[in-house]
Amino acid sequence: MRVSIAGAGNVGRSIAAELVENGHEVLLIDRDPRAIKADSLPEAEWLLADACELSTLEEAGIDTCDVAIAATGDDKVNLVTSLLAKTEFSVPRTVARVNHPKNEWLFNSDWGVDHAVSTPRLMSALVEEAVSVGDLVRLLTFRAGEASLVELTLPPQSPSVGERVGDLTWPGDVVLVAIIRDGHAQAPDPDGSLEAGDELLFVATEDYEDELARMLSPRDSNAPRR
Incomplete structure (x- = not known):
């Protein structure tokens, strides 16, 4: 897989x-010469240029990339880069970093963003996931909000x-993708049974999240969605 990363700061280099x-x-x-540290990762390609410019993306051959990641510290740059990658070069998948939570609403398909990554939201979700029993917690949203990992x-x-497990009927298009038990992840076994304390990971659309919560934890069905 070929991946382009706009932004060669600490975040971009770590991803790379x-x-x-x-x-x-x-x-x-x-575009910052100080960020071009080819010696730190000689296996990668490096390009000193502005990722918001069409000519840069053409030179980079971004149309041959499977994924374009916008990982700069500037939300405007990340949005423009994602939009160009998706609309001008038809990159199959774009991932954009959200630096400021107030801008999160912009990071959707209208701006060419397939997946938005917001550090504050992820940290909040992980904290909730760690302390909440019986509450449905949304960990990550896919494809501009059409489905989430909960x-x-x-x-x-x-x-x-x-x-x-095989006798349970999940609401709508909900899919059980993994069970975490005693710290170990396992694929759902239709012949296996659920145990108290199991961490259940689902892919679900928002329309069915409340129904799923009522099914698994009725006493918390009136609790606010996290």
């Missing part, structure tokens, strides 16, 4: 290092405790 380690081709773009820790009083 992880991707390179996993065997992907990475191109880092930054988590619920099964409380002891849940009617689903002891139920065979």
Whole structure:
């Protein structure tokens, strides 16, 4: 997979290092000469240029990229880069960093953003996930809000405790993707049963989140969505 990253600061370089380690081709773009530190990651390509310019993206061959990541510290730059990558070069997937929570509402398909990553939201979700039992917690939203990764820790009083996974019918288009038990993730086994304390990870659309919460944790069905 070929990935372009706009922004070669600490965040961009960290992402690049992880991707390179996993065997992907990475191109880092930054207009600040001080950010071009090719010696720190010689396996990656480096380009000193403005990622908001069409000519830069053409030179970078961004149309050959599978993913374009906008990871600068400027939300305006991240939005423009994502929009150009998606509309002018038809990059299949764009990921944009949200620096300021007040701008999060802009990071959607209208600006060419497939996936927005907001550090404050992620940290908040992880805190809630760590301390909440019986509450449905939205961890990550995909594709401009059409579906989300949600988590619920099964409380002891849940009617689903002891139920065979294969006998449970989830609401609408909800999909159970993983069960975390005793710190270990496992794929759902239709012949297995749910236990109190299981962390259940679902992909679900917002329309069915409340119904899912009522099914798994009825006593919390009137609690506000987190």
